[in-house]
Amino acid sequence: MPSRTAIAGGSTPSDFKIIYQAIVDIFPLSLAVVPWGILCGSLAITVGLTPLQAQLMSLLIFAGAAQLAALTMMGAVGSLSSMFSSTFVISSRHLLYSAVFREHVRKSSLGLRCSIAFFLTDEMFAVTCAYMAKHKKFSAVYALSSGITFYVFWNVATFTGIVAGQHIPNLEHLGLEFAIAATFIAIVIPTIKNRSTLISVISSGVSAIVLSIFMKEYALIAATFIGMFCGYLTKEKSAINE
Amino acid sequence: MNDFWLALLGMTCITFTCRYFFFSTSVAFELGPKIKRLLSYTAPSVLTAMWVPIVFLGHQETNGDFITSPFLIAGVTTVIFSLKIKNTLAIVIFGMGVFGALKLFF
Numbered sequence: 314m315p316s317r318t319a320i321a322g323g324s325t326p327s328d329f330k331i332i333y334q335a336i337v338d339i340f341p342l343s344l345a346v347v348p349w350g351i352l353c354g355s356l357a358i359t360v361g362l363t364p365l366q367a368q369l370m371s372l373l374i375f376a377g378a379a380q381l382a383a384l385t386m387m388g389a390v391g392s393l394s395s396m397f398s399s400t401f402v403i404s405s406r407h408l409l410y411s412a413v414f415r416e417h418v419r420k421s422s423l424g425l426r427c428s429i430a431f432f433l434t435d436e437m438f439a440v441t442c443a444y445m446a447k448h449k450k451f452s453a454v455y456a457l458s459s460g461i462t463f464y465v466f467w468n469v470a471t472f473t474g475i476v477a478g479q480h481i482p483n484l485e486h487l488g489l490e491f492a493i494a495a496t497f498i499a500i501v502i503p504t505i506k507n508r509s510t511l512i513s514v515i516s517s518g519v520s521a522i523v524l525s526i527f528m529k530e531y532a533l534i535a536a537t538f539i540g541m542f543c544g545y546l547t548k549e550k551s552a553i554n555e
Numbered sequence: 556m557n558d559f560w561l562a563l564l565g566m567t568c569i570t571f572t573c574r575y576f577f578f579s580t581s582v583a584f585e586l587g588p589k590i591k592r593l594l595s596y597t598a599p600s601v602l603t604a605m606w607v608p609i610v611f612l613g614h615q616e617t618n619g620d621f622i623t624s625p626f627l628i629a630g631v632t633t634v635i636f637s638l639k640i641k642n643t644l645a646i647v648i649f650g651m652g653v654f655g656a657l658k659l660f661f
Binding site: 337338341362369373374375376379383387393397400401404405406407408409410411412413414416418419427431433435438439442443486487488490491492494495496497498499501502503504505509510513514517518519520521522525532533536537538539540541542544 | 558559561562563565566567569570571573574575576577578579580586590591592593594595596597598599600601602603604605606607608609610611612613616617625626629630633634637638641643644646647649650651654658
């Protein structure tokens with residue numbers, strides 16, 4: 314196994330090293346969603362979808378929270394419009410991600426832009442941002458390899474849920490989502506290098522807790538905006554250097 | 556469900572559109588320096604809005620106590636550890652190790 318310092322130390326790491334790094338970086342996050350993928354697969358069968366339909370949801374929609382919400386609604390005979398509006402609310406944060414990556418991908422070909430967009434998830438955004446912070450540049454190879462790795466995990470987990478969902482104990486209660494917390498902490502905390510980022514992190518964290526009590530569905534996106542604006546509005550000396 | 560195919564198509568379009576929207580070359584406007592500065596806080600804000608509820612509200616899922624919750628203890632320990640160590644992988648392994656140990660022993 315090549316050492317991580319060797320990868321980080323190279324000025325122009327080869328594509329192979331970037332792909333390897335991307336897979337290593339997204340691995341804990343991929344592992345953390347396995348229980349939810351299995352749940353998506355088995356819940357889809359429970360609400361009466363065929364195995365093909367269940368797998369197609371993960372293959373095409375590729376958005377865990379939105380899929381789970383939709384499956385719950387299908388089970389309760391929810392309307393299409395409520396399913397669509399909930400999908401939009403849950404997916405709205407991806408608009409922000411695409412805005413963040415915009416300047417890095419807008420000159421790329423349509424095919425590459427579509428591919429990066431298709432694989433753009435919270436997890437891929439997180440590790441790609443961390444990569445950008447470390448290497449001071451965006452890497453399409455990194456973004457795609459981490460995104461595709463995550464996609465494979467999500468779909469294999471869904472497939473497992475479809476085939477064996479009834480025989481698998483509830484893995485959601487294992488607490489594997491802590492891997493998400495640990496990874497995001499590992500990405501966020503070291504990037505707090507100035508007052509405005511600190512304010513942004515604290516305000517979004519506090520509002521995430523408070524808002525999730527009152528309005529669970531909108532809490533994430535609202536807390537994100539609060540954090541962004543609080544960071545933006547914080548005056549700081551280092552801002553002069555930018 | 557008869558509407559399934561419509562639901563699948565609609566949801567696929569919605570999620571893809573949200574992910575692709577600002578990649579589109581027909582969205583012509585330039586993102587000014589102010590918007591770019593605002594967007595620079597996206598990653599810390601959104602990731603924090605996701606990890607904080609796991610750490611501080613994780614105990615609700617299992618109906619455990621707040622103060623003895625493995626999510627809380629391991630989460631706070633991971634934050635402290637991440638202030639000292641800058642290696643992402645080391646932090647993740649450390650955090651998962653603490654969490655796993657707490658789960659195992661309590």
